[in-house]
Amino acid sequence: MPSTTNGIAIQATDIRKTYGSEVALDGVSLSIPTGTVYGFLGPNGAGKTTTMRLLTGLSRPTSGEVSIRGVSVDDRRDIASLIGYLPETPPLYEEFSAREQLEYVADLRDIPRSTARDRIDEYLDQFELVDDADRRISGYSKGMKQKTAFIQSVIHDPDVLFLDEPTSGLDPRAARRIRDSITEFADAGTTVFLSTHILPVVEAVVDEVGVLFDGHLVAEGTPAELHSRAETGESGTLEDAFLAVTSESNTETK
Ligand SMILES: Nc1ncnc2c1ncn2[C@@H]1O[C@H](COP(=O)(O)OP(=O)(O)OP(=O)(O)O)[C@@H](O)[C@H]1O
Numbered sequence: 133m134p135s136t137t138n139g140i141a142i143q144a145t146d147i148r149k150t151y152g153s154e155v156a157l158d159g160v161s162l163s164i165p166t167g168t169v170y171g172f173l174g175p176n177g178a179g180k181t182t183t184m185r186l187l188t189g190l191s192r193p194t195s196g197e198v199s200i201r202g203v204s205v206d207d208r209r210d211i212a213s214l215i216g217y218l219p220e221t222p223p224l225y226e227e228f229s230a231r232e233q234l235e236y237v238a239d240l241r242d243i244p245r246s247t248a249r250d251r252i253d254e255y256l257d258q259f260e261l262v263d264d265a266d267r268r269i270s271g272y273s274k275g276m277k278q279k280t281a282f283i284q285s286v287i288h289d290p291d292v293l294f295l296d297e298p299t300s301g302l303d304p305r306a307a308r309r310i311r312d313s314i315t316e317f318a319d320a321g322t323t324v325f326l327s328t329h330i331l332p333v334v335e336a337v338v339d340e341v342g343v344l345f346d347g348h349l350v351a352e353g354t355p356a357e358l359h360s361r362a363e364t365g366e367s368g369t370l371e372d373a374f375l376a377v378t379s380e381s382n383t384e385t386k
Contacts, residue, residue: 140202141166141292141323144189147196149182156182158347160195164325164340166201166291169318171334171355171376174344180327181220183344185295189326190215200292213241216290219296223280225269230261230280233269234287239385241288248287255283259309275306282310292323299333311337331371341370343377351377 142164149157157179164170174180185191187198189205198205200214224233231252238248256265259279269277282298295314299307314337318324328334334341334355341358343351351358358373 136379138162139166141168141200142170142325143197143199143202144183144187144354145197147183147186147198149186149191149195149203150194155347157186158191160344160347160349162187162342162349164323166323167318167321168340169314169324169326169338171330171338172325172344173329173334174377178344179347180344181296184217184219184325184327188215188294190217213288213293213302214290215294216285216288217294218282218285218298220294220300222278222284223279224269224277224281224284226268228269229266230256230269230272230276230283231265233280237284238287243288251287252283255287258313259283275302278302279306279309282313282321286313286317290322292325294325294327296327297329298326299328299330307333331369331374335370343374345378350380 140163142162144160144162146159146161147157148155148159160183162307163248172183182191185207186193189198189208189211200211203210203214205211211291225236228236234252234255236247238252243251256262261276261279264272264276269280271373274282278298285292298310299377302310311333314324314326318337326334326338338355341355343358353361357372358377361377
């Protein structure tokens with residue numbers, strides 16, 4: 133368990149990742165306080181998924197260090213209980229039903245059977261999956277699969293939740309359910325690291341924003357600070373600020 137956290141949930145120090153001659157991340161540092169909802173933005177190929185894989189310990193940096201609540205991500209056992217990760221393409225067994233999938237993951241995470249059953253029932257109800265919970269996942273819609281995957285990532289009640297495009301391709305009702313859940317988890321003290329291209333979602337739920345461009349963190353702050361830096365003013369949208377900051381960085385890197 134964490135020896136020291138200093139109120140910081142996610143700490144990354146000068147992380148770099150190269151794939152052969154390709155530099156995917158070029159020295160990114162993050163220090164995200166506990167309880168923050170952090171929106172991670174950047175154009176396609178900026179390095180967001182690479183960053184998430186390094187922050188969750190799924191991939192090792194070429195150099196630099198990452199810790200979650202004071203625990204190095206190399207410490208796999210402790211990290212697994214501290215974090216939840218919803219990747220862009222979530223791992224689900226299509227031949228299972230949602231209930232079987234969630235029971236299986238709860239078992240892997242050593243959650244006592246009766247606690248797991250109660251929690252699964254509660255989540256299935258909350259996400260309006262009760263009627264389909266015993267049907268095979270292979271027959272589910274994208275939204276039903278994504279809701280199952282979201283529950284799977286939070287079933288062990290993690291301290292820090294990493295979400296990669298959690299609402300992309302979902303209908304408004306399913307997207308709203310996931311957005312509301314992000315807010316509920318944050319209200320309960322969970323730190324949420326949210327990567328998405330859907331800026332209205334970011335605008336609705338985040339406390340702080342980081343903008344990644346070409347492997348560099350080019351802007352960071354509250355949405356209001358981003359507006360001020362991008363000189364888009366209070367009436368501008370986050371999309372205006374994002375476009376201003378990334379086109380500014382594009383010019384600088386030319
Ligand atoms: N396994 C890999 N091998 C080689 N290059 C990779 C690998 N994974 C990522 N890259 C490269 O690293 C860069 C960053 O990719 P990454 O997937 O992290 O971007 P992203 O910001 O998540 O993009 P998107 O928004 O399109 O999902 C890209 O240039 C990509 O081609």
